[in-house]
Amino acid sequence: MFFASDNSGPVHPKIMQRVIEANSGYAMPYGNDDIMEDVRTNIRALFEAPEAAVYLVATGTAANSLALACYTQPWQTIFCAQHSHIEEDECNAPEFYAGGAKLTLIPTGDKMSPEGLSAAIAHRTGGSVHVAQPGPVSITQITEFGGVHTLEELRALTAVAKASDLPVHLDGARFANAIAALGCTPAEMTWKSGVDVVSFGGTKNGCMGVEAVIFFDPTKAWEFELRRKRGAHLFSKHRYLSAQMAAYLTDDLWLEMAQSANAASARLAAGLRANGAQMLHNPDANMIFARFPRAVHQKLQAAGAKYYVLDGDVATGDADELLAARLVCDWSMTDELVDQFLSHF
Amino acid sequence: MFFASDNSGPVHPKIMQRVIEANSGYAMPYGNDDIMEDVRTNIRALFEAPEAAVYLVATGTAANSLALACYTQPWQTIFCAQHSHIEEDECNAPEFYAGGAKLTLIPTGDKMSPEGLSAAIAHRTGGSVHVAQPGPVSITQITEFGGVHTLEELRALTAVAKASDLPVHLDGARFANAIAALGCTPAEMTWKSGVDVVSFGGTKNGCMGVEAVIFFDPTKAWEFELRRKRGAHLFSKHRYLSAQMAAYLTDDLWLEMAQSANAASARLAAGLRANGAQMLHNPDANMIFARFPRAVHQKLQAAGAKYYVLDGDVATGDADELLAARLVCDWSMTDELVDQFLSHF
Amino acid sequence: MFFASDNSGPVHPKIMQRVIEANSGYAMPYGNDDIMEDVRTNIRALFEAPEAAVYLVATGTAANSLALACYTQPWQTIFCAQHSHIEEDECNAPEFYAGGAKLTLIPTGDKMSPEGLSAAIAHRTGGSVHVAQPGPVSITQITEFGGVHTLEELRALTAVAKASDLPVHLDGARFANAIAALGCTPAEMTWKSGVDVVSFGGTKNGCMGVEAVIFFDPTKAWEFELRRKRGAHLFSKHRYLSAQMAAYLTDDLWLEMAQSANAASARLAAGLRANGAQMLHNPDANMIFARFPRAVHQKLQAAGAKYYVLDGDVATGDADELLAARLVCDWSMTDELVDQFLSHF
Amino acid sequence: MFFASDNSGPVHPKIMQRVIEANSGYAMPYGNDDIMEDVRTNIRALFEAPEAAVYLVATGTAANSLALACYTQPWQTIFCAQHSHIEEDECNAPEFYAGGAKLTLIPTGDKMSPEGLSAAIAHRTGGSVHVAQPGPVSITQITEFGGVHTLEELRALTAVAKASDLPVHLDGARFANAIAALGCTPAEMTWKSGVDVVSFGGTKNGCMGVEAVIFFDPTKAWEFELRRKRGAHLFSKHRYLSAQMAAYLTDDLWLEMAQSANAASARLAAGLRANGAQMLHNPDANMIFARFPRAVHQKLQAAGAKYYVLDGDVATGDADELLAARLVCDWSMTDELVDQFLSHF
Known part of the structure; x- marks a missing residue:
């Protein structure tokens, strides 16, 4: 019963199989392997972006730090949600890669609001040399609270960015889960909605460790290649990254796995609600924040369930006190495990 | 007939097998997986360094950039061979990770000389605030020209560093090939010879993509962890790195593969010499620099041989003109392929 | 009637005189001039800190960026008030000098609260490698809103920092104005209250361009010297900086000028209040934020008064609408000019 | 008898006078002062560059670090002479400001050679992502060895740069001394010879501390302004920088002082030669490198002469042994002092 994160489950067998198949003979290093050729072609097709630069x-x-760095000058600020991954979980990597640029945090409830974004941009605008200059807007889809921006919400945010001529980055570590939730196309959720660069995450969705960075403006290609090498992120035996992504793209495996994760999460959310748990945020995709009694936490932990408790001490205190949990389902989560989890309520 | 590099061959089947075995169930992310526990233990044993910090x-x-950064202040200079990988092939990654520190190049023939190193350190020494301050010494073993420092040579260099209280980094991308050549122990080639931090390379020697960074001074551990995360080099699904390294360490597979590569290289070097090729450097391990006639290059290329020609144009010119080649053997190189290559002379 | 800032008035004649006197013969460059010897001695005496490192x-x-950099690792965060100079007016200089570190903003009313600081530190604490690690706390005295922390308030903040073993930086661009307001000693407002490094500002208080950076822990000395040189802030003809500071320190000129500025500000504040203006913050020293009618603004501007209007358009709108102004007095402000300003109400 | 450097003499009285005159009333801060308006106009006229951006x-x-940073990406390398100021005397400031870019050193005798420059550029060229990419060429005029590139020599170097589309920076810390030596115009020695950005030094030539950075391509203006602020090099009381430069430009004071310094140096060089001293380099302007006996050094030091001895110990050793000295004359050097120096031979 592992609900701690979607970064700890196994690699999908089809992906592992493709890696094994790639392990034959010699291959050109550093991204010049034949499999990468196919990956590039297939990603361009999937995103309806025949000119996109794909890495x-x-x-x-x-993926986030390198993509943002291509759009950020060191004297600028990146605008992002207060509780975004780039702010809270990357140990200053975005600042490092962007040469000391600043992150400006948009106060958020579940999602960044266009008004909040607009106010933050306005605060940095005016042409004074003293202030951090406005740089890219980074949006996370799905958010760190498990929310999915609708296309309308996404476009409202990118419209604010575009009104100030600012580029837009989409942190798509859980891109597939968002697509599965919205039922739209990757193009609709990216360039057709004003996104300039996206990370198309694979690692949290059944891959071993691979993320595609897709620039809809191909003039950023060479800069990205240099930044990737300088950041020590260019793999010599690149074919093993390519192979993962190749399998991920084949027969929409990426979408199938995300749908599976979202379905497990929905089953879990329904069960939690039925058992009286309080939802802290809307569980739009594969991540749930819910509050339930300490007594239940204790039973779950005794049964070996793994997940983050966000506040308080499970071991000691009032049995009825409600403690918040973060619960995440990955592609490999089964109905049986979900039901087993719920059986402790 | 792929002699272009040791970064393009396949992964050893035992390593792939271990990766496959690791792909079961859930594992703690970010280096907290059980396999990493074993890897740490085994590397400490192999290096006779029970306190070492291993990542x-x-x-x-x-590996190079992060290890060096832990020993370099931004106002210092790293001392290295003129034709080292960190100077010529890493697109300013060492400077990036070390916050804008400088590389001071020691003019080298085949290897860095203690005299050259000493003079370079002296030039930066004296307490003036104007000059780049002396920082770590980085030694490559095997060198970019295929040479292996003997233990005596290594100790002569580290003695120069220690005389100025400077730390020593060993770039061991081909560490195993050096050990295979010298017949010494990893401990003898590292901390017993004055090395403070070493990268124990796996990628060029049959792994998919993994390098161990080993600090003999464990007080650097937490800084390295933060630098690794900030550099975006901490893997969530870390078990697949651990698995590669676990197999690499099992039954001295790392040494067996290096011995195989070195033996192929020796067979090739002997054949080249027998056919009148000139050696530019001593081929101490698995890398050969040799000069032979254009006509032979043309035959080899026509036969599909892959390797770097370092000067001139193979296609056009005097058939007898000697052109230099770099030829590298990896673990998978066979006697048959070597002989096939030599048959074109 | 120049109330726009204290960075635009003339240099005090005694300071200019000392610069002129310094302009004779040869002097050792780069801070090795004889005048600097005296400055160091006098600052140590003034701050009752005989071991302090003074630059x-x-x-x-x-001053701010270099001082903070000596206490900040690139993977850390500096804690500061939401509306601090280092956040809003230095174009990412602190991040630049600290190698890409982050600023964490403490939501503030007039001043940073110990509770706010404590919560912000707690949010970054816990030993996870993923989050920006806690770094120094930077306090501005006087604040960007013109407030002066009492010694009690200051100590409450530094106590929070010390409880987490975090160093404390005091941005003293208007240090003298704070001392004039509190009537305490420099030692009481710095190391006796838990401050580790302070910038003792001269530029805004009658100097040409000079700030002293004072480390109460002298082990930071050499690092600061290297950072200053690397930042291109080490002056060859340093004697002209020394001369300014020497005159500033003589006969407490620094304090006399600050008292003069504060007195002018107090006269102005009293007059504003008498005329019905609303104070946005307590004008504790030489800076006033006040709201008064557009009609008055129009009269003042017509009369040539210079100051910042923080909101709205002076030229157009309801004559009675209240618009906020920032008004700053420097050492050279006279009663006549203040009264002239007030005469337009 | 101060021949140690041209950074330690007094400020020219006319410059001090102008600073004093500037010290009246209020002035707009941060470079918006009226005097700067004049400075900009006069520098554009002097350089025959009506569009130039001047700071x-x-x-x-x-000046060097900020100018170079505007033309350097962090993954590039700056090409410069082996013994240039930016390499040997700036404690990694150029690397810091250029985000971790590398300096590639051109082996030099007295001056950088076009062949050496060309070879160095070629070594970094070829489109591989692994190598530091070619960036700007930085030329020092006069060189660290006191040499002055003729216009022909300068153009030969910039032609090499332009052939690879690389921008050219001129480190003109002693710009005036070079003009005095060559008798050409500032325009001829800069943009008419292929220079893109120049630092027009004042500090070493009779100013207190001021350098103009002049971009002949004005599109770099805003980036420079942001980099200057972020580097903490934007002065609030900017008028005192402006005043120095204004006086420096008036009636060609800059040239008059350089001519005076060069003349003193020529008198000294002639005297040294007449006394049998060996010149290490051609003393083209105001800097001499000469070798003469220890006994003479001892007499000079006893008489209080100040200068750098580049090798060996003056106090102890063979009286006849030749030791090298660096001797620099600034604008204030007199014939009397030169003759007094020579009298010890």
Whole structure:
């Protein structure tokens, strides 16, 4: 019963199989392997972006930091949600890669609001040399609270960015889960909604460690390649990244796994609600924040369930006190495990 | 006939097998997986360093840059060979990770000389605030020209560093090939010879993409962890790095593969010499620099041989003109392929 | 009637005179001039800190950024008030000098609260490698809103820092104005209250361009010297910085000028209040934020008064609408000019 | 008898006078003062560059580092002479400001050779992502060895740069001395010879601390302004920088002082030669490198002469042994002092 994160489950067998198949003979290093050719073609097709520049890296933080760095000058600020991954979970990697640029945090409830974004941009605008200059807007889809921006919400945010001529980055560590939730196309959720660069995450969705960075403006290609190498993120034996992504793209495996994760999460959310748990945020995709009694936490932990408790001490205190949990389902989560989890309520 | 590099061959089947075995159930992320526990224990045993801090990253450039950064202040200079990997092949990654520190190049023939190193350190010494301050000495073993420092040579260099209280980094992208050549122990080639931090390379020697960074001074551990995360080099699904390294360490597979590569290289070097090729450097391990006639290059290329030609144009010119080649053997190189290559002379 | 800032008035004649006197013969460069010897001695005496390391730079941003950098690792965060100079007016200089560290903003009313600081530190604490690690706390005295922390308030903040073993920086661009307001000693407002490093500002208080950076822990000395040089802030003809500071220290000129500025500000504040203006913050020293009718603004501007209007358009709108102004007095402000300003109400 | 450097003499009285005159009333801060308007106009006229972007900073290292940063990406390398100021005397400031870019050193005798420059550029060229990419060429005029590139030599170097589309920076810390030596115009020695950005040094030539940075391509203006602020090099009381430069430009004071310094140096060089001293380099302007016997050094030091001895110990050793000295004359050097120096031979 592992609900701690979607970064700890196994690699999908089809992906592992493709890696094994790639392990034959010699291959050109550093992204010049034949499999990468196919990956590039297939991603361009999937995103309906025949000119896009497509690259692979192995971690989500690398994808975010390198993509943002291509759009950020060191004297600028990146605008992001207060509780975004780039702010809270990347140990200053975005600042490092952007040469000491600043992150400006948009106060958020579940999602960044266009008004909050607009106010933050206005505060940095005016042409004075003294202030951090406005830089890119980074949106996370799905958010750190498990929310999915609708296309309308997404476009409202990118419209604010575009009104100030600012580029837009989409942190898509859980891109597939968002698509599965919205039922739209990758193009609709990216360039058709004003996104300039997106990380198309694989690691949290059944891959071993691979993220695609996709620039809809291909003039950023060479800069990205240099930044990736300088950041030590260019793999010599690149074919093993390519192979993961190749399998991920084949027969929409990426979407199938996300749908599976979202379905497990929905089953879990329904069960939690039925058992009286309080939802802290809307569980739009594969991540749930819910509050339930300490007594239940204690039973779950005794049964070996793994997940984050966000506040308080499970071991000691009033049995009825409500403690918040974060519960995440990945592609490999089964109905049986969900039901087993719920059986402790 | 792929002699271009040791970064393009397949992963050893035992390593792939271990990765497959690791792909079961849930595992703690970010280096807290059980396999890493074993890796740490086994590397400490192999290096006879029970206190060493041991970490994994996926690229050689990351290993070098992060290790050096832990020993370099931004106002210092790293001392290295003129034709070292960190100077010529890492696109300023060492400077990036070390916050803008400088590399001071020691003019080298085949290897860095203690005299050259000493003079370079002296030039930066004296307490003036104007000059780049002396920082770590980085030694590459095997060198970019295929040479292996003997233990005596290594100790002569580290003695120069220690005389100025400077730490020593060993770039061991081809560590195993050096051990295979010298027949000494890892401890003898590292901390017993004055090395403070070493990258124990796996990628060029049959792994998919993994390098161990080993600090003999464990007080650097937490700084390295933070630098690794900030550099976006901490893997969530870390078990797949651990698994590679676990197999690499089992039954001295790392040494067996290096011995195989070195033996292929020796067979090739002997054949080249027998055919009148000139050696530019001593091929001490698995890398050969040799000069032979254009006509032979043309035959080799026509036969599909892959390797770097370092000067001139193979296609056009005097058939007898000697052109230099770099030829590298990895673990998978066979006697048959070597002989096939030599048959074109 | 120049109330726009205290950075635009003339240099005090005694300071200019000392600069002129310094302009004779040869002097050792780079801070080795004889005048600097005296400055160091006198600052140590003034701060009752015989071991302190004392340096001069020419801008307040340099003083802040270099001082903070000596206490900040690139993977850490500096804690500061939401509306601090280092956050809003230094164009990412602190981040630049600290190698890409982050600023964490403490929501503030007039001043940073110990509770707010404590919560912000707690949010970054816990030993996870993923989050920006806690770094120094930076306090501005007087604040950007013109407030002066009492010694009790100051100590409450530094106590929070010390409880987490965090160093404390005091941005003293208007240090003298705070001392004039509190009537305490420099030692009481710094190391006796838990401050580790302070910038003792001269530029805004009658100097040409000089700030002293004072480390109460002298082990930071050499690092600061290297950072200052690397930042291009070490002056060859340093004697002209020394001369300014020497005159500033003589016969407590620094305090006399601050008292003069504060007195002018107090006269102005009293007059504003008498005329019905609303104070946005307590004008504790030489800076006033006040709201008064557009009609008055129009009269003042017509009369040539210079100051910042913080909201709205002076030229157009309801004559009775209240618009906020920032009004700053420097040492050279006279009663006549203040009264002239007030005469337009 | 101060021949140690041209950074330690007094400020020319006319410059001090102008600073005093500037000290009246209020002035707009941050470079918006009226005097700067005149400075900009006069520099554009002097350089025959009506569109040039003109800025002031207070140190030569700031001028070099900020100017170069505007033309350097962090993954590039700056090409410069092996013994240039930016390599040997700026404690990694150029690397810091350029985000971790590398300096590639051109082996030099007295001056950088076009062949050496060309070879160095070629070594970094070829489109590989692994190597530091070619960036700007930085030329020092006059060189650290006191040489002055003729216009022909300068153009030969910039032609190499332009052939690879690389921008050219001129470190003109002693710009005036070079003009005095060549008898050409500032335009001829800069943009008419292929220079894109120049630092027009004042500090070493009779100013207190001011350098102009002049971009012949004005599109770099805003980036420079942001980099200057972020580097903490924007002065609030900027008028005192402006005043120095204004006086420096008036009636060609800059040239008059340089001519005076060069003349003193020529008198000294002639005397040294007449006394049998060996010249290490051609003393083209105001800097001499000469070798003469220890006994003479001892007499000079006893008489209080100040200068750098580059090798060996003056106090102990063979009286006849030749030791090298660096001797620099500034604008204030007199015939009497030169003759007094020579009298010890």
